[in-house]
Each structure stands twice: as C-alpha cells, then as structure tokens.
Amino acid sequence: MQASTVPPRRMVVGVSGASGVVYGVRxxxxxxxxEIETHLVMSRSAQVTLAHESDYNVADVRAMASVAYTNADIGAAISSGSFPVMGMIVAPCSIKTLSEIATGITSALLPRAADVMLKERRRLVLMVRETPLHLGHIRSMGAVTEAGAIVYPPVPAFYANPESIEDMVDHTLGRVLDLFGIDTGTVRRWGV
Incomplete structure (x- = not known):
C-alpha cells in the first residue's frame, strides 16, 4: 500500500511574544x-502578551486548537519531519523567534517546528511584528527568506475599506492563508 503524498488538512500555529496576539487567536x-486541524505552540512571552492584549487566558486559546503543546515539549509530533502538515504560520512572530529560526537555534518547540518546515521544504509564514527595523532584523528576515520562509508583516490593506480592527485582521489572515491555497472568504479582492 502506497502512502498518500497529499498532506492532511493540518496546520501548525505558533504564537510568539510580539504584540498582535489577536492574529494567532483569530x-x-x-x-x-x-475544519483544518491545528497544532498550537505558544512561547512563554506569548502567554504574557495574551494577558496584556486580550480577555482570553492561555487555556481559552489552547482550547481553540485541535492539539496544543508546551514550548518545552521538544519531543512533540510537530518537532518531526515525519509528521505531515500543510505548513506553519507564526502569528505574531517576534524578532527573537525570527532570529532563532534564521540561525537554526531550536532549543524550544516553536523554533524547532519552524526549522522542521524549512528542512522539509514546507510552507512557513512568519508574521513579523516589529518596527522600526534595524539592520540585524533585516538580515534575519533575509536569512529566513533564503532558507525558504515567507516574511509576512501584518500590514493592513486599506483598499478593502475596513470598518473595524476585526476587518483588518481577517483580511490580513485571509491573505496569509491564500499562501496555502485556503480561501477564508474574508478577503476583499482587488478589482473584484
């Protein structure tokens, strides 16, 4: 019996400590x-940011995922290339997490899972949340791009005429999921 080469509808979601935790939650x-199976890993800093930026607690967010791991669980399924997934989105992605991924530092599950995406040539999207940027940040972005990741800062599209923050978040995430061939129905297409 031959194994399927089509990855299951399964996505890894990383949430790091940058501002913008709403992107990961949404x-x-x-x-x-x-109906896409989600495998969540949150950094400790993400948990702190969650408390500052939302009314959710960590248990609420973990319950939104199909499977949730602690960042210390480096033996989790998502730490192995043999675990088939569509890819991974880090939403938001801190500069610390970006830099760990860029340099191959995988001492925690979140950067390890991202490293697996790169080595297996799977889609990895990093929603980097930092501004302004210095040369070190830009070099790290260049390094992950050269390794195969997509750096996708969550910049709102005003041509969609958003009426709320929720509209901006949904449009941005819709465009991120477009990169995986997933249509959320939340994107107002240019010229349509």
Whole structure:
C-alpha cells in the first residue's frame, strides 16, 4: 500500500511574544471554521502578551486548537519531519523567534517546528511584528527568506475599506492563508 503524498488538512500555529496576539487567536478560529486541524505552540512571552492584549487566558486559546503543546515539549509530533502538515504560520512572530529560526537555534518547540518546515521544504509564514527595523532584523528576515520562509508583516490593506480592527485582521489572515491555497472568504479582492 502506497502512502498518500497529499498532506492532511493540518496546520501548525505558533504564537510568539510580539504584540498582535489577536492574529494567532483569530487564525485558530478561522482554521477551526474551515475544519483544518491545528497544532498550537505558544512561547512563554506569548502567554504574557495574551494577558496584556486580550480577555482570553492561555487555556481559552489552547482550547481553540485541535492539539496544543508546551514550548518545552521538544519531543512533540510537530518537532518531526515525519509528521505531515500543510505548513506553519507564526502569528505574531517576534524578532527573537525570527532570529532563532534564521540561525537554526531550536532549543524550544516553536523554533524547532519552524526549522522542521524549512528542512522539509514546507510552507512557513512568519508574521513579523516589529518596527522600526534595524539592520540585524533585516538580515534575519533575509536569512529566513533564503532558507525558504515567507516574511509576512501584518500590514493592513486599506483598499478593502475596513470598518473595524476585526476587518483588518481577517483580511490580513485571509491573505496569509491564500499562501496555502485556503480561501477564508474574508478577503476583499482587488478589482473584484
């Protein structure tokens, strides 16, 4: 019997400590609506940011995922290339996490799972949240891009005439999921 070469509808979601935790939370909600299995890993800093930026607690966010891991669980399924997934989105992605991925430092699960995406040539999208940028940040972005990742800062598209922050978040995440061939129905297409 030959194994299927089509990856299951399964996505790894990383949430790091950058501002913008709403992107990770809403991403989990959208993927659940689309019946895509999610595997979540949050950094310790993400948990702190969550407390500052939202009314959710860590248990609430973990419950939104199909499977949730601690960042210390480097033996988790998502740490292995033999575990088939569509790819990984880090939403938001801190400069610390970006730099770990860029240099191959995999002492925690979140950067390890991202490293697996790169080595297996799977799609990795990093929603980098930092501004302004210095040369070290830009070099790290260049390094992950050269390794195969997509750096996708969550920059709102105003041509969509958003009426709320939720509209901007949904449009941005819709465009991120477009990179995986997933249509959320939340993107107002240019010229359509």
């Amino acid at each position: 991403l989990l909600q959208l993927l659940r609506q689309l």
